Amino acid sequence: MSHLLEVNHLKVSFATRDKELEAVRDVSFHVDEGETLAIVGESGSGKSVTARSLMGMFSSPNGRIRSGEIRFEGRVISGLSAKAMRRIRGSEISMVFQDPMSSLNPTMKVGSQIGEGLRKHRKLSPKDARARSVELLNLVGIPDAPSRYHQYPHEFSGGMRQRVAIAMALACDPKLLIADEPTTALDVTIQAQILDILSSLQQQTGSSILLITHDLGVVAEVAHRVAVMYAGTIVETGTVEDIFDRPRHPYTWGLLQSTPRLDDTEHDRLIPIEGSPPDIAALPPGCPFADRCPHTMDICLTEMPDATIFSSKHSARCWLNDPRAPRVDDRIPAERNEHDRIYN
Template sequence: MEKLLEVKDLCVSFGTHGGEVQAVRGISFDLYKGETLAIVGESGSGKSVASQTIMKLIPMPPGKITNGEILFDGDDLVKKTDKQMEKVRGKDISMIFQDPMTSLNPTMKIGPQIMEVLKKHQKLSGSVAKERTIELLRLVGIPMPEKRINQYAHEFSGGMRQRAMIAIALAANPRLLIADEPTTALDVTIQSQILELIKDLQQKIGMSVIFITHDLGVVANVADRVAVMYAGQIVEVGTVDEIFYDPRHPYTWGLLASMPSLDMTDKAELLDIPGTPPDLTNPPKGDAFAPRNRYALAIDFEEEPPMFQVSETHYAKTWLLHPDAPKVELPEQVKRRVRKLAASFDKPVLAEGEA
């Protein structure tokens, strides 16, 4: 497969009154053409900062890229000026944000907001831009698009607003779509529809997708590969099957064990990860997850682990994969949760006769 995006040793920090927050600490990953990569982790893990840095949307200052490369089709975006990035944003790379109400312009009708992108990047105007706008609204599943183009964001439901945001993001036929927690503010039913919509549109258009979320469950049927982030670093990356059925990092175990499923009968089955993420104004020595890791080794508190290769597509940043480390099996709680989650993926939200 051909690479579309290569992020190499990316470091991003923010200057604050309390010190310099090292939000992203040396992450590297690739994205292939037509692929969906999910980046998951707790709030504050650095996943949104990483995704927004790709489009150079972080405010600079206080933010700054202190190291690394972001190669998009071989072109380093880090070296581009804001003026040069204007030709990339929306046209080659688009983004869907978490809350469409803060992203859509409340003073403009939905139609003109989409046509604005078509005029800037596709050089369309007049009736052609209007027809294309109607096509896009129909493509993302908004009923009566001829009527909706003349409505404002407050006249749309939450799900429809998010669909309108997707229409804006797709207007210029981007090669990369970044979806930053696009379903967090939606109810479960609409969440499922939006996930299926993104998956369906990706297959139709052939674009690559980076999906940002704190919930492993929502990416199970969407992503091809998953990167797990903790304390500004990628601690595990692999295919969906490798991350769900053969996780190797204790943090990934914790995320899996804390995920609810539809058929949970015992609240005790749902586990949490003890402690809190570290203060990134002063990152800890060694493995940042060590204080919360019940399987931590002495070396975890002294030396940062490298990325160990598990397979051609699977890597994990934990000393437990060192040849001399004691053997630690996947915790039984995690095995039970994965089995239940796998079973729940194939079940409808409402059983037959309940609707």
């Protein structure tokens, strides 16, 4: 079966004066039509760099795709020219950024910013672009949309600006929406509203969503599948049920243990992951999580394991899953009651 988006062995690096730093290392995943894939991990794990590489956008001019392939609807887009990518961005693939003030032009009215993509990609007249822009503002829950159409970003609250950013991203009915930390810095009530908007719009339009986040509560709410990323590589991938109920990588266990749960009455404090992520300028030869893992073996320090396949959708890169490895008894319970999940 063909996928809407396929990423195969992607490597992204940034050139410095002394050396080339690999921010994304041998990353592979796919997104199907109408599906939400969440990429989770700590800050600096390579999530946003991966997302920007799909759009042909890098925060530094020294960034480049070193190797690998990105396919969208079966065609390779990783080697397209800047002009060709501009035709795809906003039309077929759109992105909602973490900070709407960095993606919205403070000198332009929000209606004009939404209509800009419609005029460029859909060739709509100014009148039709305005009508569609007002319709989109209504769709994302902006009250009094005809009046708000004429306002500037600074006249909106943080949550309302994020709604405008979503409206702008959805203007041309893209088949893939990349949402990079869309609820960060918003209070929990607004977060819930933004997630409801994304889920509702996905049901209405049938679009796919690639969600970049570090919030496992958000993942449990909206995702179908999850890719856990650490130090520029994907260490585990599976369905939401696989990741929350049957995690098979120590980093995933650590993320789950450091997430608050309403049903956990035995622990007064969260259990953090000790240590810090490795410096990408000096990555270890073996597993990048070895220095922080409580179950590190000698082989973890020298060799990166291949993925162990548990099902067609669940795999993990950890030596503990090798049949020769010692049994680990203090991992996250393999099975939980349906009502004991972290997201209930």
